[in-house]
Amino acid sequence: MKIFTAQQIYEADKSTIVNQQITSDELMERAATQLFTWLHSRLQGAPVKIHLFCGIGNNGGDGMVLARHLQEHGYLIGVHVVTYSEKRSQDFLLNLDRLKERKIWPNFIGPNDELPKIDKEDIIVDAIFGIGLNRTPDDWVIKVIQHLNNSRAFILSVDIPSGLFVDKAPKNEDSIVRANHVLSFQAPKLIFFLPQTGIYSNQWEILDIGLDRDYLNSVDNVYELIGKNEVLPWYKPREKFSHKGTYGHSLIIGGSYGKIGAVILASDACLNTGSGLVTAYIPTCGYIPMQTALPEAMVITDTNEKMVSDIQFDITPTVIGLGIGIGQDNITTGALKEFLRTNKTPLVIDADALNIISKNKEFLKMIPAQSVLTPHPKELERLIGSWQDDFEKLDKAKAFSKQYDLILVIKGAHTITLYNGKGYINTTGNPGMATAGSGDVLTGMITGLIAQGYDSLRATVFAIYLHGRSGDLAVEQCGYQALTASEIIDFIGDAFLDLFNVQEGSGPQEEME
Numbered sequence: 001m002k003i004f005t006a007q008q009i010y011e012a013d014k015s016t017i018v019n020q021q022i023t024s025d026e027l028m029e030r031a032a033t034q035l036f037t038w039l040h041s042r043l044q045g046a047p048v049k050i051h052l053f054c055g056i057g058n059n060g061g062d063g064m065v066l067a068r069h070l071q072e073h074g075y076l077i078g079v080h081v082v083t084y085s086e087k088r089s090q091d092f093l094l095n096l097d098r099l100k101e102r103k104i105w106p107n108f109i110g111p112n113d114e115l116p117k118i119d120k121e122d123i124i125v126d127a128i129f130g131i132g133l134n135r136t137p138d139d140w141v142i143k144v145i146q147h148l149n150n151s152r153a154f155i156l157s158v159d160i161p162s163g164l165f166v167d168k169a170p171k172n173e174d175s176i177v178r179a180n181h182v183l184s185f186q187a188p189k190l191i192f193f194l195p196q197t198g199i200y201s202n203q204w205e206i207l208d209i210g211l212d213r214d215y216l217n218s219v220d221n222v223y224e225l226i227g228k229n230e231v232l233p234w235y236k237p238r239e240k241f242s243h244k245g246t247y248g249h250s251l252i253i254g255g256s257y258g259k260i261g262a263v264i265l266a267s268d269a270c271l272n273t274g275s276g277l278v279t280a281y282i283p284t285c286g287y288i289p290m291q292t293a294l295p296e297a298m299v300i301t302d303t304n305e306k307m308v309s310d311i312q313f314d315i316t317p318t319v320i321g322l323g324i325g326i327g328q329d330n331i332t333t334g335a336l337k338e339f340l341r342t343n344k345t346p347l348v349i350d351a352d353a354l355n356i357i358s359k360n361k362e363f364l365k366m367i368p369a370q371s372v373l374t375p376h377p378k379e380l381e382r383l384i385g386s387w388q389d390d391f392e393k394l395d396k397a398k399a400f401s402k403q404y405d406l407i408l409v410i411k412g413a414h415t416i417t418l419y420n421g422k423g424y425i426n427t428t429g430n431p432g433m434a435t436a437g438s439g440d441v442l443t444g445m446i447t448g449l450i451a452q453g454y455d456s457l458r459a460t461v462f463a464i465y466l467h468g469r470s471g472d473l474a475v476e477q478c479g480y481q482a483l484t485a486s487e488i489i490d491f492i493g494d495a496f497l498d499l500f501n502v503q504e505g506s507g508p509q510e511e512m513e
């Protein structure tokens with residue numbers, strides 16, 4: 001599902017008006033009627049007080065239309081207009097008049113006015129600012145926003161929580177409405193998925209307001225939301241006359257004394273994702289545990305007992321997963337340098353291999369093009385430097401990925417894969433997956449898909465989806481706290497099966513938890 005910039009949404013708005021031969025007022029009516037239908041189907045006429053806080057732009061206009069429909073259906077409403085500017089939009093004014101015609105007199109709030117009393121049992125509709133916000137609201141408007149947040153009433157935000165920008169980071173966190181629920185028009189917004197701004201939308205939902213399909217389909221979007229609908233077409237069915245060689249040979253290089261488990265997890269995940277063969281390359285201390293824990297995997301041992309010291313093997317792997325549990329000893333750093341100097345096989349690089357590379361940036365040029373890097377936030381910072389906010393992080397990460405022609409994964413609640421100037425935002429997964437070894441499992445899964453012939457970008461995005469889905473299915477059985485990396489592996493098969501389950505799923509249309 002595409003994610004659009006504010007500019008693209010305004011363009012879609014315009015082309016809808018032209019191609020569907022409607023007025024902007026009719027489009028607003030359509031959007032706000034959807035808001036009303038949503039609310040009405042849940043409230044069923046309940047005598048709860050609904051406070052509508054409206055701005056003076058089109059977001060406020062939506063609020064005005066909603067107020068009219070609510071009043072026509074007998075709801076108990078209070079309409080408050082936050083008059084933060086003289087430049088009121090035409091459609092706002094039109095709908096203000098329509099309210100007045102129905103003898104509804106809004107309460108106009110200016111800089112020095114007393115704020116209305118809100119009970120915690122009331123409902124607030126937040127239609128102060130939408131995607132048109134272009135600077136931090138004035139201090140008195142921030143006070144109004146704080147008043148809403150402090151009321152403890154349920155807040156329903158129209159389009160986005162007021163105070164958030166669509167394409168940049170907010171400057172003052174007090175200036176943002178903390179929405180319990182957001183009804184967003186037509187398409188999800190990037191801010192829902194970034195850690196700094198996502199916290200303001202507890203839940204979000206998309207209302208399809210029928211914007212021009214042709215225009216939306218033709219738009220070149222930077223970010224895409226990845227759910228089942230996006231990954232399912234990529235799935236490669238197994239051929240009847242295939243054999244294990246058809247599905248590639250993955251080599252997992254890593255491990256050190258005390259960290260052999262990481263390689264076991266990655267290798268196990270790799271096998272469960274469908275890699276035809278898996279070989280682990282580990283220090284000798286790991287030989288027995290590895291062979292015992294995972295009889296399906298083959299093992300090549302380093303000459304060093306406790307760490308990887310000299311990477312030598314006589315197999316021809318399809319892909320190599322590198323760095324899990326490998327440590328950062330100088331000996332291992334030297335081995336990594338030697339290995340990278342001659343290696344031509346695509347890599348999936350994780351954990352301490354990333355840390356070693358961060359300390360030796362000259363190694364970056366030796367990584368084969370379109371290899372995959374899977375840093376967690378600290379590792380990412382070591383690679384690309386620090387950032388001011390999530391938007392700068394994305395820009396820096398995109399530039400890094402372009403510079404070295406690498407696929408860069410930004411792990412988080414919504415893991416984002418960056419490549420070639422584009423970003424793929426994952427929708428599966430849950431906080432139970434923030435657990436030891438979860439990343440090793442992901443590395444094994446990405447490696448396993450590349451082994452089977454998925455191109456590196458699709459393999460990465462698909463594996464991240466499946467990894468999250470495995471975690472979501474696992475958590476239903478064991479709960480958040482008891483979810484371990486091994487449990488995630490146990491559910492990889494179910495995550496594959498779930499791709500073909502049409503009743504359930506984790507499409508991006510679903511509400512967030």
Ligand SMILES: NC(=O)C1=CN([C@@H]2O[C@H](COP(=O)(O)OP(=O)(O)OC[C@H]3O[C@@H](n4cnc5c(N)ncnc54)[C@H](O)[C@@H]3O)[C@@H](O)[C@H]2O)[C@@H](O)CC1
Nearest residue numbers: 013028031057058059129130131132133134135136137159
């Ligand atoms: N584009 C679409 O598809 C549709 C948009 N609609 C609504 O229209 C909204 C966008 O409306 P607008 O573009 O009028 O913008 P907003 O209603 O978000 O903001 C109002 C205006 O205030 C001004 N402003 C920005 N920051 C300010 C600040 N800090 N202090 C004072 N004034 C400030 C700007 O001129 C801005 O246009 C959407 O979020 C949505 O709710 C809907 O009516 C349905 C159709």
Ligand SMILES: [K+]
Nearest residue numbers: 129158160162
């Ligand atoms: K809003």
